Amino acid sequence: MMRLGGVVIASLLGLIAGLWTWTRQGAEVALGEGSPVVVHILNNGFHTDLAVPRSALEARGGPLAEASRSVGAGDWILIGWGDAKFFTDTSPMEGRLLDGVRAFFRPANPSVVMLDPHAGDPVRGLPAEKVRTLSLSPAAFAAMTGRVEESLALQDGRARLSTARPGAGAHFFASHEHFWIGYLCNSWTARVLNAAGLDIRPMRAVTAGEVVATVDRAAQGA
Numbered sequence: 419m420m421r422l423g424g425v426v427i428a429s430l431l432g433l434i435a436g437l438w439t440w441t442r443q444g445a446e447v448a449l450g451e452g453s454p455v456v457v458h459i460l461n462n463g464f465h466t467d468l469a470v471p472r473s474a475l476e477a478r479g480g481p482l483a484e485a486s487r488s489v490g491a492g493d494w495i496l497i498g499w500g501d502a503k504f505f506t507d508t509s510p511m512e513g514r515l516l517d518g519v520r521a522f523f524r525p526a527n528p529s530v531v532m533l534d535p536h537a538g539d540p541v542r543g544l545p546a547e548k549v550r551t552l553s554l555s556p557a558a559f560a561a562m563t564g565r566v567e568e569s570l571a572l573q574d575g576r577a578r579l580s581t582a583r584p585g586a587g588a589h590f591f592a593s594h595e596h597f598w599i600g601y602l603c604n605s606w607t608a609r610v611l612n613a614a615g616l617d618i619r620p621m622r623a624v625t626a627g628e629v630v631a632t633v634d635r636a637a638q639g640a
Contacts, residue, residue, distance in 0.1 A: 444615040444636075447558045455559040458541055459550040459607070459633055460496070466607045466629045467498040467532075469540040470563070478560055482567040485533055485577035490586025492535030497566055499606040501597040502528040506581050506590050522599045529597040530580045531569050534588035550633040558614045565613035569593045569606070604629050 458469040472495050476483040486495055498505075501521040507514055521527055541549045554562065570577045571592040582589040595606070608623035616636045622628045 440619065440621060442612060442618050442620050444611075444617045445561060445613050447555065447561050447615040452556040454553040454555060457552045457554055457559070457562070459552070459611075459629060460540065460544065461548045461550070461626045461630050463548075464626055465498065465500070465603050466626045467496045467534075468562075468566075468607065468610065469494050469496050469536065470559075472535070474559060475563060478563060480567055481570055481572055481575065481577045482563060485570070485579075485589070485591055488579075489533050489582075489589045490535045492537045492586075494536040494538075494540045496532070496534040496536055496540065496588075498532040498534075498603060499529060499569060499593065499595070499597075500532070500603045502530045502580060502590070502592075505530060505532070505597075505603070508583070521597060525596070525598045525600075527597040529569075529593040529595050530590035531566065531577075531593050532588050532590050535586060550630055552614070552633060552636070554614055562610055562614035565610045569595050599624075608632055 455471065455474045457471075460467045460469055472486060472493055475495055476486050489495070500506075504514065504517050504521040507517070541551075571594040572578070577591040580590045580592045595601070597603075602624050604626050605620070605623050607629050608618040608620065611629070611632055612618045616632055618632050619628065623632070
């Protein structure tokens with residue numbers, strides 16, 4: 419009996435190790451023709467956003483492009499994803515701790531896609547270690563933004579606005595995906611990058627650091 423228990427434990431440990439090191443290959447994306455599109459990954463330590471050129475985003479058409487046109491002025495759009503309540507709340511963090519626990523541990527939380535217009539250079543003033551930059555082929559950019567668009571919960575073919583910050587701030591559009599500890603904001607960003615052709619380690623991609631490491635590995639393999 420003890421021997422059987424040891425085998426079970428060893429098998430479980432092997433499974434965990436395998437999942438922890440498992441790499442999901444990037445989607446096969448044709449190189450195609452056309453000028454590369456520069457995309458920035460912004461890391462605030464806990465969360466990652468994508469900064470994409472608005473002109474390229476809106477040129478592709480579709481619900482995501484239409485949603486982008488509905489937000490304020492700015493040459494760049496910051497794109498992120500998160501829990502529909504916690505992610506959109508701007509109150510002091512110390513008053514949101516219990517809600518953070520709820521977002522982590524309650525399964526199937528509603529989520530939103532953020533589109534935040536940004537005027538000027540989105541990386542200006544940020545420390546170098548907080549920024550990574552990708553140069554994507556038009557096909558890879560289309561695949562990446564297509565994955566973002568797939569997250570939207572469409573109504574009559576259009577993105578459905580959940581909430582917006584005052585003025586020309588971030589707009590949050592309903593998503594059909596669910597936020598919880600098994601699928602966090604950085605998990606989502608990693609999968610968006612995976613659609614653009616980057617290999618990811620899904621089990622590790624709960625942290626902003628792993629998203630940054632994803633881009634670094636892609637640069638080393640280029």
